[in-house]
Amino acid sequence: MNMAEREIEILRGHELRLLRCTLCQPPSDPSSHLQPSGFAASVPPLHALISDFLTSVESGNYLGALSSDAARLVLASPDSDLSSHSPDRVYSDLLDRVGSFINEPSIDDAEKACRVVLVVCVAVAALFWFIQCNLTGPVNGLPKRPLPMKAWWEGSEMVEWESWARNQLMAAGSDLLGKFCYLQYIVFAKMLLLKTRDLLFEASFMSTFKIRSISWWLFRALLIHQQILDERSSSLFELLQVFKGETLGHFGSFEKVTSYWGAQLQDGEASTIVSMVHLEAGVLEYIYGRLDPCRLDLESAEVAAGLQLSVTGILGLRTVHQVEPKAQMILVANTSSKSVSGDINTSIAPDTQLTGPNVSEASDIYMTPKLVENGNGFGKNECGGVVSTLTTVQQAVVLAQCLLIEKSSPHGEMQGWDMAPYIEAIDSQKSSYFILKCFCNILRIRWESTRSRTKQRALEMMDNLVESIHKPSPGVPLRLPFCFSVYIPTIPALRKQYGDILVSCGLIGEALKIFEDLELWDNLIYCYSKLEKKAAAVELIKEQLSRRPNDPKLW
Known part of the structure; x- marks a missing residue:
């Protein structure tokens, strides 16, 4: 293996490690990553910095990665006073710095490719931090680090900078869906990635290193x-x-x-x-x-994924008091032996509870139908024997079918029943990743909240789901895998859905607190109207207008 091939192999390894953060749980031993023999002695120091950076990312310490020596090579110097300049100027200078960092005339093509990978890693770490804060959690006790290009600095919220980032995102032609935090991190990530890709188009080393x-x-x-x-x-x-x-x-x-x-x-x-x-x-x-x-x-x-999905009918019991079995729609998932044996350790232990111990008792309807065979029950309230043990990517594929059903069938109770076999198939699995279990529960909540006999259970499930966003367990790196592969709602969107369910259950006072915190003024006014307190709604909006007269949503 010549030197260029060795460099390519190491760079590919960095890319794969970063990608694996969204594929599977992190390695228990950071030193378990296989590197070519003589790695430390024969490669430039920048590779070792990238490896340490990736170790921080794999452990879920995204701010630690953005504060590392590797990140400081790309970002502003520790002594720079960014708060004294406008956001436009700071980000413009940052992109110029990235361009100079990658295209430094004194370095060879291999070093340039290595620097490109470092910039990509820095951008992705910022994206992961934004996702933790606004999509996956946990969100309790988040440090105030408002500037992604100076992530080691603790400061105030810097309202002007967040407003600038919000405007940058709204330039796509739409307002944001609720109240988000750390908006600069996703703007920062996008800018770095777009700038780096533009530089790659002009680079001569792309034909060799690709990235x-x-x-x-x-x-x-x-x-x-x-x-x-x-x-x-x-x-x-x-x-x-x-x-x-x-x-x-x-x-x-x-x-x-x-x-x-x-x-x-x-x-x-x-x-x-x-x-x-x-x-x-x-x-x-x-x-x-x-x-x-x-x-x-x-x-x-x-x-x-090596799957072949079909829905069939099998006799079973749907409710606790049901005596005569009736046909139940059940998912049949045929898997190839290769795909099952080729799982890459993408399951976690089943002790991650998102539904709570007594949720299933909140209704006399089983979470999954109790199937019968020749008049004899088998499987304890689960689809045993029909859906085999699925790898995590296969579970994601099963849940994705619900998105297709949602778009291809009329909204109504029947749509929920069409999704039910897929939801129940995942509920019958012994273990699932946090994000997949969240998505499965969200689909079930949407379905069961429309039925009087299961509405209470849906409310309890949603309460547990929202609470899980704040709990420290499971850890940050266990929440990230597959977050791009299913359409999981953002935390503000999830809380809005929680508020809507509370309203449908008559718990309007609880919903008021949620809508006010999310700054969803239309929903708030609706709740006050239901309580026949329109005057209170008017006073609240006037108070908010006095604080933020330029907020168009208040007008």
Whole structure:
């Protein structure tokens, strides 16, 4: 292996480690990463800095990574006083600094490629921090680190800078969906990734080193941007389609993934990556209501995951008091032996409870039907024997079918019953990742909140789900995997759904607190109207207008 090939292998390893943060739980031993022999003695020091940076990211310490020596090579110097300048100037200077850092004339192509990977890692760490704060949690006790380019500095909220970041995001053509925090981090991540990609187009070393994963990270950053908007953005859609095409072109097949990473891939990892790419593409098409492309992407994900899904009828009991079994819609998931044996340790222990110990007792309807065979029961309130043990990527593929059902069938009670076999199939699994269990519970809550016999259980499940966002367990790195592959609502959107369920259950006082905290003024006014307290609503809006006269939502 010559020196260039060695550099390429090491860079690919960095890319794969970063990607694995969204694929599986982090390694228990950071030293377990396989590096080429003689790694420490034969590579530039920057590789060691990147490796340490990735170790912090893998452990969920995103601010620690952004405060590291590796990040400071890219970001502002510790002595710079950023608060004395406008955000526009600071970010403009930052992008100039990134350009100079990558294209320094005195370094060779291998060093430039290494610096590109470092910048991508810094951008992705900022994106992960934003996702933790606004999507996955935990959110209790978050440190006040408002500036992503100076993440080691603790300061105030810097309202002007957050307003600037909000305006940058709203330039896509829509207001934000609720109240978000640390908006600068996603703006920072997008700017760094877009700047780096532009520099790569002009770079001579791209033909040798490639660094293809940057397209995927840009796709993901833009997808999160769209998720926090109140409406669909046409300008974001055009960019997302470009990066979707690039990502599928790079990683959309087993052969492309294996040719890029080769022997560094674990058993079954290539098919997981291919399936995840198609799942994320399907989420994009779901958001924009494009049914046919969504179906094609999800079918490709299903094939890559080694799944063949079908729904059948089996006799079973749906309620506690039911005596005569009736036909129940059940999911049959046929899996290839290769895909099952090729799991890459993507399950966690089943002790992560999101529903609470007594939630199933809140209704006389079973969480999953109790099936019977030849008149004899089998399986304790679960779909035993029909859905085999699924890998995590297969569970994500099963849940994604619910998105397709939502777009292709009329809204109503029957839509929930069409989704039920897929929801119950995941509920019958012994273990699931945090984010997949959250998504499964959200789908069940939406379904059961429309039925009088299960509405109370839906309310309890939602209460536990919102509470889980604040709890420290599971840890940060266990919440991240598959967060791009399912359409999980942001924390403000989830709390809004909680408020809507509270209103439907008559708990308007509790809903008022949520809507006021989220600054959802229309919902707040509706609640006051239900309580026949319109005067209180008027006073509240006047008070908010006196504080923020330029907020268009208040007018």
